[in-house]
Amino acid sequence: MKSIAVFCGSSNGASEVYREHAVALGKALAEQEISLVYGGANVGLMGAVADAALHAGGRVIGVLPYFLQSREIAHNGLSELIIVDSMHERKSKMAEIADGFIALPGGPGTMEEYFEIFTWAQLGLHEKPCGLLNINHYYDPLISLFDRMAAEQFMQEKYRSMVITDTTPQGILHKFTNYTPPSVKTYLTSKRV
16 A cells, blocks of 8 residues: 545544544654555644654645645655645545545534545445554444444445444554455446545
């Protein structure tokens, strides 16, 4: 893996443990020489993971819509900042340049990003690992919901197996290196994302 996209909150959350794990993930990516691809902001967990990767000597690529740059939340110390026109273009660019995706805790925006990229994997648009870093049991309800989806036959078990979870950055990165995507029906005949 050369690069991993991280989706996460633009706030720090209620517990310091979220920020601590964001910092640990940024350091782990840098130590393994994996570039961080993220939303380009300098606030919340987004800023924490980026700063940690940069301080550890890592490469950090931010992808930020123009309208957010104009609100002065762009991180000015990144290895590269890519400015795009829309939120959809942001996700598309992140999907293009990342070899995997990790969701740290976050709100509706983080969930929307994770679910879109996970759905693309189900549809065969990419074969990259999609993980949830389950800090402080944050994603327990979502993991239970995935189990319920499979049990109620709204999700095939092979797709349920695509939900990679761990409680530590090292653990999830290890699972990513050993990830083998299940065979899925491919709906596109052109180049994959």
